[in-house]
Amino acid sequence: MLLLLGASLVVGLLFLIAFIWSVRSGQMDDTYSPAHKILFDNFKLPAPAAGKEGKTTPPSKESNL
């Protein structure tokens, strides 16, 4: 029983430390743009007329489906 309380508290403490770190290092400063940023990493970059290997992904950038 004590073992589990201890283990759970240790895990909780680790999470608390992580939370405090995240706040102090500015992770929470911008809670708006991250949600939008993830939608923009599929842009076709100006690619040379190379072969198939190494091309960026989706066939169209309008639809993500």
Place this chain on the structure above:
Amino acid sequence: MSELLTTNSNTTSSPGLQVETFYYDNKSVKWFAYASLFWGVIGMLAGLWIAIALAWPDMNLGLKATTFGRMRPVHTNAVIFAFVGNVIYCGVYYSLQRLCKARMWSDTLSKIHFWGWQLIILAGALSLWMGYTQGKEYAELEWPLDIAITLIWVVFGANMLGTILRRREAHLYVAIWFYIGTWVAVAMLHIVNSFAIPTSIMHSYSWYAGVQDALVQWWYGHNAVAFFLTTPFLGLMYYFVPKAANRPIYSYRWSIIHFWALIFIYIWAGPHHLLYTALPGWAQSLGTVFSIMLIAPSWGGMLNGLLTLRGAWDKVREEPILKFFVVALTAYGMATFEGPMLSIKAVNAISHYTDWTIAHVHVGALGWNGFLAFGIMYWLIPRLFNTELYSKKLANRHFWLGTIGILFYVIPLYTAALVQSSMWKTFTEEGNLKYQFMESVTTIVPMYALRAVGGALYIISMLMMIYNLYKTVKKGHFTASEKAEAAPLPKILPVVGKKHWHNWVERRPVQMVILSLIAVAIGGIIEMIPTFLVKSNIPTIASVKPYTALELHGRNIYIREGCYTCHSQMVRPFRDEVKRYGDYSKAGEFIYDHPFQWGSKRTGPDLARLAEKYPDSWHYNHMLDPESTSPGSIMPSYPWLFTDRIDKTKTYEMIKAMKRLGVPYEEGYENTANKDLELQANEIRDNLAASNIDVEAHDEIVALIAYLQRLGKDVKNAENLPIQ
């Protein structure tokens, strides 16, 4: 747009930002995806097998590997660790790289991770079929595999951590927090619950016993749900749903809040598996309270996901992927409402040990885990192969068939649970139990059949998906390394903490793994030592004595055959249970049970007070052919117990291990135990001979009978029990 690709607009570096070119690893993603589909089918087929066996016991085939008790853990382990596990790795490897704008830290670690995990699964499945089990749910794999799991989990963690440290995107998207939380929690849970003393290369006894083992097991078991089936999938949800809908998460702030709330609260919910058992009341209450509190952060996740589709419902109508996601999120909400309800003692009194638990599990497993996984695969595979999905129509059909499958699965089981529970609890006017246990079984067998139909539909629909993805793969071309560009993190970003070790370890994957192992080992040791030193606070019962050598052999067999998957050993303090089984179970009865075998389900009756209820000959016939003693029984037969012999050479190690764990055998018992064993075995053999049954003293059935005749015996014969 290129400004959006930069990370920190406050940077004072030159406007002509240096953009680095790098490549995402898609190969690992692809392999994890294939593995998940492969094991998914196998794991679900195992589930279908046991579902059919419950309605039609001939399906057990009278063979060791195909019997319910061994097949069930194959199913649970395969769907959880092999199917869901590989889905997690696939999704994490894909999303983490793109969220960090960095390739996975080490290709070598990626390979070790992949092959290591698949080998563990293969060895695990084989070992379970062969009867090697620790007898604890979702933690059945024996100790060498437990160690292997720890090593591969550390490799996974190191690979993730390295990628995060090398990221080109300063902000850690919420999904990454879920992945980190998953990693930390699972490491802790797995290690603590796996403490065991080996007796041989593939056998061990749980470090804990009885009540303590129950608590550790369900602290682990529920947190396995929390941190393997929920948090990683929430992380995946937060990446793939917005991507598939091309809309941002409804409220990013909310996602952060519910993440932190969720992981703090989930850890304490474990005791809700032990309500009305011999677990101390304060622990039960803790579990209930935290389980109910859990509704809030869980629904935070569900609503956030669903509201992300605000304004995109016309897309949902057309796109199978979004349909899968909507049902997944809804199922998640259902399960996370139902779970807390089942954690209320009044509800639990009715639901525990019935099929309600199974129905609840599968709402989450089939709806949340399954459908989210399918949506991810449909979105991901075409992308990896630079093509469109082969057939949207087929995907739509998969969706509908799968949904119908889920309904056929859970609705019969809800019915079965309520019917069975009420039959158990019905009294006649004279105050006797109205129904025999067997009657409650035969009444619900048709519902078991319907459930099997549901499961079959679900599997068929999944095969449709595999076909669809196969055709998609064939018409596409794979990008093993996907080019990407991003600016590195600006140098002036504040780095909290010691810069030195951070940079040093970044470049050294092997050292990272070793350091992580040391950290994890230290944590493990720190937890072990108190267990050594702290005396148990379970009140002992004077008449309760350790198992004899023969009974231990029998107990090994009971665990090996997975009897706990259908039979409980825990009489609850309810009028109907005390009437049916005998006095309710006390904590002190289980202090020598390494591992505990309280069970979670009563497909068959509770066995806690089985001692001397039936003669030895009844047990002989029952194990050989259950229908002969119990018409209507769906229990499998165990013919090999009558031809296989116990291995007396193992007795020494078994007793020694138990002594190490603190079981008070007398000095030197490990040397004389076999003599004891002979005497007891001969007695049973003679007993059976008196009923014209011929056995060898060392037949496994004799040992099993010895164990079954011991269950609850010490307490039955005791005169004064402590009031608890």
